[in-house]
Amino acid sequence: MLTAITKNGERYCLLYPERKEKLMKIRGETSFYCPQCHSEVIVKIGNIKIPHFSHKSNTICASSEPESERHLQGKIDLYNWLRNQQLPVEMEKFLPKIKQRPDLYVQKNGKKYAIEFQCSSISIEEIEKRTKGYSTIDIVPIWLIGGEPYQKKYTQIDNVFKLSDFQWSLAQYNSTNGMHIYSYLPQSKELTIISHISPISIRKVFGQQISYPLSSLDFPLHLPKSNKNNFDWNFWFHEKKNMLQNKIIYAPNLKDSFLATAYYNRHSPILFPPLIGIPVNFMEICKTHAAIWQYFIWSDSFRHLNRGDETTFAMVVRKFEERVSNNDIQLRRFPLVNISFLKQMIYHYLKILSKFGLLEETLKGRFTMNKSMPFPNNIEEAARMEIEFMNTFYK
Structure with a gap:
């Protein structure tokens, strides 16, 4: 995670980290704690991975799972994208009423949004639990898959994909794009949508894939209508x-x-x-x-x-x-x-x-x-x- 609190309850975010030497000094002088479980966390400083906070081993906390480089970079990219639109956004804001901590919390036009940037597979029960939790306090949840929104793209025929149960569970619906899935890939800085999803088998689907540079989009996402493919x-x-x-x-x-x-x-x-x-x-x-x-x-x-x-x-x-x-x-x-x-x-x-x-x-x-x-x-x-x-x- 990128956000922790000090003994005095002050938030400290590694979104724009100091130089490595200064971070190492801060780590030696200051104790940091998880905003959710209040257990002590440590500052991880490496030569490759983005500096971040990590729970100590054997800590029981909903947010204690290790984060990938993709997850950390994706949160940073999405935070900067929202800030560039002059929107009030907070990284990893803890919501005590529901004991949840979305990756990003943002407000626009009087509405509150929680962005979940999900890079690893989780159960449908967990998705339902988090989604229901946000809804109970009038927060609109927005789920983005970290990486490609499919397991496999078939090459022998156009626009045929393989979806996992996890990817299926994050499908959304509107009249513009039918059943669709959003994802964000930090490596390319692109947001991808597979729209008009139509199942061929349990895993295999027809769909229309389009990618957009994240910087070209506004929040919340209102992507242009994509044309449905000719059915084979x-x-x-x-x-x-x-x-x-x-x-x-x-x-x-x-x-x-x-x-x-x-x-x-x-x-x-x-x-x-x-x-x-x-x-x-x-x-x-x-x-x-x-x-x-x-x-x-x-x-x-x-x-x-x-x-x-x-x-x-x-x-x-x-x-x-x-x-x-x-x-x-x-x-x-x-x-x-x-x-x-x-x-x-x-x-x-x-x-x-x-x-x-x-x-x-x-x-x-x-x-x-x-x-x-x-x-x-x-x-x-x-x-x-x-x-x-x-x-x-x-x-």
């Missing part, structure tokens, strides 16, 4: 097939609720029609692949209906939520998103089925069955149905 349907269907094939090979067969349901219905997952497992709005809320949860929707809510039979949107949602309760469908947790989007996702899928003639929404929230879902009989027929689907969808 061939890649989507290829990855869906791989997922379903791996499911058949590695899942414990009848102990897997999805496979058990498919086999009970006498369906092979590798012979699903293209309308089961298609990308829809807000599907990023599901950790479970679209092919699985959409098959459950068809099986639970529409398989037994005859032409002209009716069901309601509320009934479809209820059956979906039962699958979630039974852990047949897993949802992602987004501490920084205040809307679930579950109903929007399901409704969008039903509207697509309606556009392809399977359903008809006769009244708001009431759907009539027009025809059953056609399942292919072999691989060749499945491939032909995919081509027909893509041609129809583009039109």
Whole structure:
């Protein structure tokens, strides 16, 4: 950490450190303490790493974990960025009411903000705890990942990334950029956003990556709208097939609720029609692949209906939520998103089925069955149905 207090309670910040010789003298003459746990800390002075305060070994404190060079430099960069905008900003301000210490605390236009520059993976429970803590005292939390906002960027196809659970948990949403993640890289002095995140598998996603020099941006972040990429349907269907094939090979067969349901219905997952497992709005809320949860929707809510039979949107949602309760469908947790989007996702899928003639929404929230879902009989027929689907969808 870069801030400590003296015996008299005065704050001392190493943001603009003295020369090494003077720091060594200060270290020998002055005792420093952690603002949070009040245990004594030491001044670390090296030839490479930024001077900083560190807890003594075996100290129990929420802020006692060692900080990387990236974390220290990132906090300094962000502090200077805010100061250059003439904003009142404090480094590592301790908030006694919630016993939390954000990396930066800043105010603008009557609003209070806490910036968390997170360079190491932490649990989603910790993110939720800190976010809720700030909200209870009317502070807006802003989370930035330290480094790249992804684990891996694939080169064989444009704009495909691999995200960890930690990176997923810091996703945010707005109508401009959809589901998106912010990060800052001190080495390049750039802030990066991956916007319009759309899952391909549990870890793999489509997204639009854009980087901006930090100095070119104002606080709070209002980045220009980025254009959504053209969706690669061939890649989507290829990855869906791989997922379903791996499911058949590695899942414990009848102990897997999805496979058990498919086999009970006498369906092979590798012979699903293209309308089961298609990308829809807000599907990023599901950790479970679209092919699985959409098959459950068809099986639970529409398989037994005859032409002209009716069901309601509320009934479809209820059956979906039962699958979630039974852990047949897993949802992602987004501490920084205040809307679930579950109903929007399901409704969008039903509207697509309606556009392809399977359903008809006769009244708001009431759907009539027009025809059953056609399942292919072999691989060749499945491939032909995919081509027909893509041609129809583009039109």
